[in-house]
Amino acid sequence: xxxxxxxxxxxxxxxxxxxxxxxxxQYSWQNEVALPLGTLTLLYDKLEQRIETTAGFATExxxxxxYMGGYLVNxxxxxxxxxxxxxxxxxFGTNDTGGLGYGFKLNPNWRVTTSYGTAFKAPSLNDLYFPxxxxxxxxxxxxxxxxxxxxxxxxxxxFSVTAYENKIRDLIAVDLLLFQPFNVNDARIQGVxxxxxxxxxxxxxxxxxxxxSPRDDDTDALLVRRANRHASLNLSRQWGDWRFGGEMxxxxxxxxxxxxxxxLAGYAIFNLTADYKINQDWKVQARVNNLxxxxxxxxxxxxxxxxxxxxxxAGSNLFVSVRYAPAK
Numbered sequence: 001x002x003x004x005x006x007x008x009x010x011x012x013x014x015x016x017x018x019x020x021x022x023x024x025x026q027y028s029w030q031n032e033v034a035l036p037l038g039t040l041t042l043l044y045d046k047l048e049q050r051i052e053t054t055a056g057f058a059t060e061x062x063x064x065x066x067y068m069g070g071y072l073v074n075x076x077x078x079x080x081x082x083x084x085x086x087x088x089x090x091x092f093g094t095n096d097t098g099g100l101g102y103g104f105k106l107n108p109n110w111r112v113t114t115s116y117g118t119a120f121k122a123p124s125l126n127d128l129y130f131p132x133x134x135x136x137x138x139x140x141x142x143x144x145x146x147x148x149x150x151x152x153x154x155x156x157x158x159f160s161v162t163a164y165e166n167k168i169r170d171l172i173a174v175d176l177l178l179f180q181p182f183n184v185n186d187a188r189i190q191g192v193x194x195x196x197x198x199x200x201x202x203x204x205x206x207x208x209x210x211x212x213s214p215r216d217d218d219t220d221a222l223l224v225r226r227a228n229r230h231a232s233l234n235l236s237r238q239w240g241d242w243r244f245g246g247e248m249x250x251x252x253x254x255x256x257x258x259x260x261x262x263x264l265a266g267y268a269i270f271n272l273t274a275d276y277k278i279n280q281d282w283k284v285q286a287r288v289n290n291l292x293x294x295x296x297x298x299x300x301x302x303x304x305x306x307x308x309x310x311x312x313x314a315g316s317n318l319f320v321s322v323r324y325a326p327a328k
Contacts, residue, residue, distance in 0.1 A: 109152055161193070227266070248268060287320075
């Protein structure tokens, strides 16, 4: 696979012209090898990042080469997955990560799984050098994640409960009271996710709720713009070639700053969907978002009471699309 993305902007301000053009190219090769027992996956990818700007970033080019090997095997009621990845970043050196997962099928309907993994994330060039905002002292994120789950599935219903803990060193967060990104020395995100679905003939009900504690280990404050609770609920009905649905998405309050002084209220929004299947290949889809025109915010820029402003979210809006997907 090969891909390229370009983001270009030009601003004319009272102190002069400002120009930014970022280009990102990505190449990847993946090969899966069927072994006498299990499957071996080999992967190579390369990411090339370039930026042209009047700001004169300290670094205007960066490459990352990644090598990954994975193994997946199922034996009777047991399944095992192991992955190892090595990233060679021209700015941040070599970083090795990996993961190990195990699953056991208790019976045809119930299954338990557990996993452990590590991850690496480099700050973007904008995070590092954007004028009046970037922080060139940023370090890359490194994390460790543990997870355990219990799942149930039959022809009419599904249910799962997942407990997780994610420890992140040098988490990259943005505090617009400070007007720049910063590293949280030690962050910890612990939580439990409940999810399920139930089908009655042509009706389908799906939902999930996530209760978590995303905190700075040093201060015990909530992490910037991370809520304790998220939930969604979706009810749909199939009626011949039509499918109608309604959904609710909700979140509890969060804080806009690391000191937890600037509160962002929780919210709940409602959406409607409708699909019409013209034939095996063509489908018309429509979606009404934020049906009740809820006024809510996910971020502030500075302090609104002191001249800052709110990042507005969309009010009620409608999308209609036509989709073509050739039947096999």
